Amino acid sequence: MQRDLRLDNVGRRYGLRGPWVLRGVHLTVPPGNLIRVEGPNGTGKSTLLRLLAGIDAPTEGRITGRPRTAYVPERFPTALPFTAVGYLTHLGKVHGFSRAAATRAALEWLDRFGAASYARTPMAQLSKGSSQKVAVVQALLAEPQLLVLDEAWTGLDAAAREELERAVAERTAGGTAVVFVDHDPGRLAGAPDATYTVRDAGLDLRTEDAPSAPTGPHVTVVVQGPRGGQLPADATRTVISAEEPTPGTHHSTVPASHSDVLLRALLTARPPWHVVSVRQEPTPETESRR
Numbered sequence: 001m002q003r004d005l006r007l008d009n010v011g012r013r014y015g016l017r018g019p020w021v022l023r024g025v026h027l028t029v030p031p032g033n034l035i036r037v038e039g040p041n042g043t044g045k046s047t048l049l050r051l052l053a054g055i056d057a058p059t060e061g062r063i064t065g066r067p068r069t070a071y072v073p074e075r076f077p078t079a080l081p082f083t084a085v086g087y088l089t090h091l092g093k094v095h096g097f098s099r100a101a102a103t104r105a106a107l108e109w110l111d112r113f114g115a116a117s118y119a120r121t122p123m124a125q126l127s128k129g130s131s132q133k134v135a136v137v138q139a140l141l142a143e144p145q146l147l148v149l150d151e152a153w154t155g156l157d158a159a160a161r162e163e164l165e166r167a168v169a170e171r172t173a174g175g176t177a178v179v180f181v182d183h184d185p186g187r188l189a190g191a192p193d194a195t196y197t198v199r200d201a202g203l204d205l206r207t208e209d210a211p212s213a214p215t216g217p218h219v220t221v222v223v224q225g226p227r228g229g230q231l232p233a234d235a236t237r238t239v240i241s242a243e244e245p246t247p248g249t250h251h252s253t254v255p256a257s258h259s260d261v262l263l264r265a266l267l268t269a270r271p272p273w274h275v276v277s278v279r280q281e282p283t284p285e286t287e288s289r290r
């Protein structure tokens, strides 16, 4: 069984006498958890994510339990001498796929992100947003147990931003831990299991009570099942609020990014649940525009 990734008393500074960017950091990342890291510019978020991703080592302290990890860096090197699909096929082979399977998976992921039409374009010729899609796909293709996303949504078009939220929801439902930094407070709103703020070289866990109303876009799914039937556990993990107004009829509200995961869990349960309706709930922002 996969272990927690743990940071024990971790510190990082650059250079022998540089200031400590992080110090005394303790953090546990359990499988399947979605963790948000926030904080002002220059506080050490990317430094923390590089340590989590294993591409940088702590100056002091220990990191243990590292699972198979994929990382979308804040800045993706674009001037690589490959086409997008050539690069992704190469990485897929590194991850143990056959060439044919790697190409197939790469093309499927590029298609999901609306990037199929430039699959065979040299990476150096891709626009910023298009190469960001390749950066995202290279991480998802790896089918990691830990996915580290450093401002991975930046530069993506609206459809790709939504797709990445969906992909994160799918992966966490499948047991992948995801740690992300994003300057949009609405990113995966309502979904993280924990939010940490980098402050004074340490991590503060945000501990305010769960909001009484869901934040960000959310969806209510109404399903019917047998009287007294329990919704499948993997369906309810990300539910923000749930009620059973009449026996056997369940109303479950989830962050919009997680509605596909909820529906899939309900429809693939044995016996499957009958989906009565799926309703996109108005957010305070959309309400105020009316």
Ligand SMILES: Nc1ncnc2c1ncn2[C@@H]1O[C@H](COP(=O)(O)OP(=O)(O)OP(=O)(O)O)[C@@H](O)[C@H]1O
Pocket: 014, 021, 039, 040, 041, 042, 043, 044, 045, 046, 047, 048, 074
């Ligand atoms: N390779 C490096 N060499 C020297 N100093 C570095 C290096 N990387 C980061 N730093 C310094 O560490 C501090 C934290 O940087 P980091 O990029 O981790 O912050 P951040 O919170 O991710 O910022 P942003 O929100 O702007 O991306 C900054 O003072 C930065 O200058």
